Amino acid sequence: MNLLPKTAEYVERLLPRYPQKRSAMLMVLHAIQEEQGYISREAMEWTAQKLEVTPIQVYEVVTFYPMFRQAPIGRRHVKVCRTLSCALRGAYRVCDSLQENLACGLGQTSEDGNFTVEFVECVAACGSAPVVMVDDKIHENITPEKAPDFAAKLKTETTAAMPPSRH
Amino acid sequence: MPSERRIIYRHIDEPGYTTDLACYQRSGGYEVLRKSVLRKPEELVQEVKDAGLKGRGGAGFPCGMKWGFLDRKSGKPVYLICNADESEPGSYKDRQIIYKDPHQLIEGVVCSAFAIQAKLAFIYIRGEMFEGFRILERAIEEARVANFVGNNILGSGYSVDIIVHRGAGCYICGEETGLIESLEGKRGYPRIKPPYFPAVLGLYNCPTIVNNVETLCQVKHVLDMGGKEFAKIGVPADSGTHIWGLSGHVMRPGYYEIEAGKATVRDLLYDFAGGPPPGRSFKALIPGGSSMKILRFGEKFKVKLPDGSAGEWGVLDIPLDGASFMQCGTAMGTGGMIVMDDSADMVEALSNLNSFYAHESCGQCTPCREGSLWLKRITTRVCNGGGRLEDIDLVKNVADQIAGRTICAHGEAVAWPCQSNVPKFRDEWEAKIRAQMQAREHADENAPAVRKGMRLV
């Protein structure tokens, strides 16, 4: 398992803080995904060993929590909130517009590998709906009118040199 | 016009106010902790009981009473968990505290931990709050250096560490026992009560208190002003202030902190939030997070007025406190109010929520797992033009068979929106479905156009 020293050291510091090692599960998996962009089978085995649990006990966690994934995605992870408060202010039209302007189907990755567009459930920013998260950043009041410019900006920011999204 | 009374949000959005410790201390930060650690923990618990403080996480359970349930006889360590999972649709009040005034939360956590003599405290923050996590970690580091967190806090002999722990995208991990399972490194499957009342068998089967972010901040203010003084704010059945977070169809969505019971829905929607968009009128509102029962404008509620006499309220007349919403057959929940004007299609609105709950069911109980999926399928079909008149009762019947038959209150969260929306908007359901039936009959001719999908706007 090739983890950067930074990540491995972080995990070493993390574990003794918890009364039981297994409790650090989500935090360790987040750290791995934020380095590698996804949770590989090897990473699950490594985590199991670190936390002194069986690999299946890691696997059942990875498959339960929507934020964890088992394969890399596009360079930018575009998450459009679709829940009621956002939908009432046009979230579905925002999502259509982003799909069109980023040339990316819903739940898919664009052909150039730049974007993955997904619907997500309420991200707790309903007062400034519609809300779109890109990687670890939240963008508020992205109305259907503003969506094309928002997409254009994302396109100029994103280059082929960037690694797959880690968020 | 009633005005806001900002206690919890006093410094939120104040120009120049930052998340730094120095800034927090300039406005009196950590003084409550300083005086609290000099007192007996039991006294602090009594203050919280005297205050009549109710939990702000949605269920409104009295905080002091919950603390009183802690099993002290077992001799096991006690844990405090701050629930910062904030994932009830419509709710975004805790986010403001975490992002803009993290030290207020940390002071609330340490004061509460001292009061219940917790060995260790956790803040379980939803995974999508990436920045919130960093802000809290940084703030705790600052507080540790200043000896407000960590060993022998302010020379009191009491020590407590705070671990900020990230969730990973599950609504059900906001349910307190699901959260505990998650914090043990497992799937967030809620536990059955009894026997798993957290105050007795919580984290690692040790006595555990789970409180919402805002509740723990309120505790700081209870200890600051004293329980009896705090109880004078608001109304007898509901003390303190409430943060109302408005979203949906109002001119000024946003958060407003108001003394409990001292303003009405009318004041909130018109004076604070600027009314409906031009040319629109209000149709419906969900008082506090999407799980609560919906109210229809035009409904009348038979109520008991504060002086004991019988009265009648319309939706706009409802005073903004927990007890008043209960009188109207719903609950204020988290105060995350979702407002809909006459442009909203109520079948689509319900279908939107059904998709949410079907996605979030953890799958342990058959009624919730299967029921939420059926409800989603039925309402999605109705939205897509395939409605049948019998679907109306079907939705209600399926919902009726979920509530009360599950391990956790997610069952009620699935059922309540259906159980309230369907009877209250039956006319809309019938009209929509009849139009679809007509369109299907004339499929070959010039079919009348029917609205399809669940896009809402």
Ligand SMILES: Cc1cc2nc3c(=O)[nH]c(=O)nc-3n(C[C@H](O)[C@H](O)[C@H](O)COP(=O)(O)O)c2cc1C
């Ligand atoms: C499905 C479900 C989701 C919940 N989500 C949250 C949440 O995100 N935040 C929260 O504070 N409480 C949430 N709760 C309520 C908690 O179970 C618990 O009652 C609360 O954290 C207790 O805090 P309080 O007494 O301070 O209100 C949820 C409950 C259920 C049934």
Ligand code: SF4
């Ligand atoms: S009610 Fe639903 S969410 Fe709660 S334990 Fe049962 S299946 Fe899981």
Ligand code: FES
């Ligand atoms: S509904 Fe989109 S942030 Fe809450």
